[in-house]
Amino acid sequence: MTTTAIHSAAHRAAHPERLLEPDWAEITAITPETEDISTFWLRFDGAAVQERYRYQPGQFNMLYLPGYGEAAISISSDPHNPQRLVGHTIRFVGNVTRAISRLKAGDRLGMRGPFGVPWPMHAIEGKDVVIASGGIGLAPLRPAIYHILHNRERYSKVILVYGARTPRDLLYSNEYDSWRKADIDVQITVDRADETWSGRVGVVPMWFYHFRVDPRKTALLTCGPEIMIRFVVFEALARRIPTDQIYVSLERNMKCGQGACGHCQLGPYFICKDGPVFPFSALERYFNVEEF
């Protein structure tokens, strides 16, 4: 968290005078992931900005396309990738993201960030790590997986449970084998199978039915549709994983990334600055209140 604060401050220091002014970044490549999801690889135009920019697993950027506006997008790349490109896996569902879908390599986007509290990669060292994720919720968790790959010896058992609606909606499927080779137990499930699918069918929380844990030494990281998170947390609590070892990444409307515009409030929290990653212990009292 301290590192986050320092880097965000460094970014702001470069633009003390204008609110929401982005730095420009070039789209160096676009990786199609599914029918309506692609990963955009960005590099800042300014060498100094590119050099200074650091992020941690679970943080996000505000991407700006003039005329359309900004969207909060999780960083899905390896913080230590050699070319230092910043990857954003984007689903084309809103005004801004649909306009971004029409861009090509060589085009430019505005970028502000990184924002938010990252996954607690240090606090969970030595533990069994369960990563439960659905749909595009895997995007903010991929940097955490890369972190584990680089530091595999610091974690005990590591299990990834990932689900998507259909086999064609699975993200990063060409990477699962390399993750398995690094001793990550990759469990994939789909809501609806097709003729190509011989794997597991069912929603992510169902995987927990057969899961035996030592709750004291297990940490859970989860991100996905809020309904999935709800049931994953329910299953984790049923297995007595302590609420402060369950980490949830939440999504809300965000305009500023700095806890200023008010939109992303959940109770006392600004999800953009106090989250998006929270220990469940902090969310417990609000989590089951409808429409809060």
Added chain:
Amino acid sequence: MIERHLAIDSAVSLPKNELDAVLSDLRQHGYQTVGPRLKDEGLVYAGIETLDDLPRGVISEQAAGTFRLVQAGQERYFDIIPGGQSWKQFLFPPRVTLFTARKNGHWRIESDGEPAPRYALIGVRACELAAIEIQDRAFMRADYCDPIYSARHRNLFIVAVNCLQPAGTCFCVSMGTGPRAERGYDLCLTELDDVFLVEIGSELGRSLLAKRSFEPASAFLQNAANQGLEQAAQQMGRRLDTSDLPDLLTKNLEAERWEQVGKRCLSCANCTLVCPTCFCWDTTDHTDLLGKITRRERVWDSCFNPSYSYVAGGNTRQAIRSRYRQWLTHKLGTWKEQYGTPGCVGCGRCITWCPAGIDLTEEIAALREEVKA
């Protein structure tokens, strides 16, 4: 000769017409002098030149969903209790350009380069001073300092006015913010029949006053002012028991009362617009037809707007009940966890300007009754 006695925190007696010269001096110093004035049968904060621009002798009758100007037959300038506008528009403009982006090959950002305006706010009530302090905590945090707000704030000159005639929707006493202005001003007026009792709050205030013809404030005048303020404190139109806040709200999120008020609330956002502490904002882009020039603006937003909580897949708070609950639990509840103070100063605007006449003091009392039962 008298100037020797003039010190910050001291008080003097100033003939009323001398205030015109203070206003004129402020303009000499580059300030735009703004204060209450009548417009379209309402009361707004706008440019004023002299005391003649003020709504002399007029008071405002206020109740839930009601604001009415009345000629009270008195000769005072500041008896009127403010209308729907608050001073927040001068620090946190309802619509402001952030930057312009121009595409010429690549996008580039142009600065509009306009310096922040210098406002002298004339007639700021104690509750409104408290509201500015509350917004300071949201806009000028250690980890985030809003450049627009802070630049305008640095340029402020504030002439406060002690409230002697509270309105029917006022409850500053309950919130501990008034009716007496305690700090945060350059000059503070208490308007008596013939003179202003002026307290000095800053060096600039002192130097402006030093040029005027004034007299030391007699014990008689000080007494009159104190008595007036004590009387005003007894005349609050509303009362809010804050003893069990914020828990009453944050621990009763599923109460029946939210349903009840949700049926009356129109989700019109009036309460958030008139509220002097509500700080939420949105951004919008305005482009030319070729898509080559974009002006990026910041505009006020409200937790009552359906789009406020929009994420891919829908709105987090679809029901009006949920939006009202968000507003009130924030205002009187979670605000304290965020900023160390409630987000309410007891000005009563949200009561007066609610077209459905919803009264938060009544809602809190009803919620308390329900929980007790």
